Amino acid sequence: xxxxxxxxxxxxxxxxxxxxxxxxxxxxxxxxxxxxxxxxxxxxxxxxxxxxxxxxxxxxxxxxxxxxxxxxxxxxxxxxxxxxxxxxxxxxxxxxxxxxxxxxxxxxxxxxxxxxxxxxxxxxxxx
Numbered sequence: 001x002x003x004x005x006x007x008x009x010x011x012x013x014x015x016x017x018x019x020x021x022x023x024x025x026x027x028x029x030x031x032x033x034x035x036x037x038x039x040x041x042x043x044x045x046x047x048x049x050x051x052x053x054x055x056x057x058x059x060x061x062x063x064x065x066x067x068x069x070x071x072x073x074x075x076x077x078x079x080x081x082x083x084x085x086x087x088x089x090x091x092x093x094x095x096x097x098x099x100x101x102x103x104x105x106x107x108x109x110x111x112x113x114x115x116x117x118x119x120x121x122x123x124x125x126x127x
Contacts, residue, residue, distance in 0.1 A: 001025045003079045004053075004113055005072050007090035008032040008040060011111065015089045018114030022053035028113070031058045031072050066094070073098045087116040 004022075006015045008030050019028060032040055040057065058075070060068045073095060076086050080102055088095050088109045095109060110116035 001027070002085045002087060002116075003076070004028045004087045004089055004116065005076050006030045006113075007068065007072060007088070007092055009068050010090045010092045015112055017112040018117055019053065019055070020051050021117060022051075022113065024052040024054070026053040028053050028055040029058055029072075029075060030055060031060060031068050033060050033068065069094055077102060087113075089113060089116060 002022075004026065006028060008015060009032060016030070022028065030040065058071065060071055062071075069092065072088070076088065077098075080086050086108070088099065089112060090109065091111055099109065108116065
């Protein structure tokens with residue numbers, strides 16, 4: 001089981017590439033602000049995806065700078081403490097310090113789900 005935290009504000013649709021390849025045991029959290037909400041919902045409604053993984057939208061209503069990033073990393077910290085493998089899907093390097101602080105044991109960053117999924121299988125193969 002893997003958890004994916006999508007910084008939609010940062011990558012938009014590129015970060016969702018590969019979501020239809022994830023197994024049903026994975027969970028995807030998509031973080032967006034109000035202006036992006038209608039775009040992302042229409043993306044899911046307009047495309048004939050066969051998405052097996054569970055996914056959830058996290059609408060960030062706080063207007064403070066980096067609010068989305070702080071909510072994302074606090075959610076990730078909860079799953080990481082449970083021993084789960086986590087991926088932050090973003091090109092934002094601001095997450096690196098928080099991830100380093102969490103020991104980087106089972107937390108990775110990538111720019112799309114497809115790339116992260118390949119990394120995850122590689123990690124499983126070498127364990």
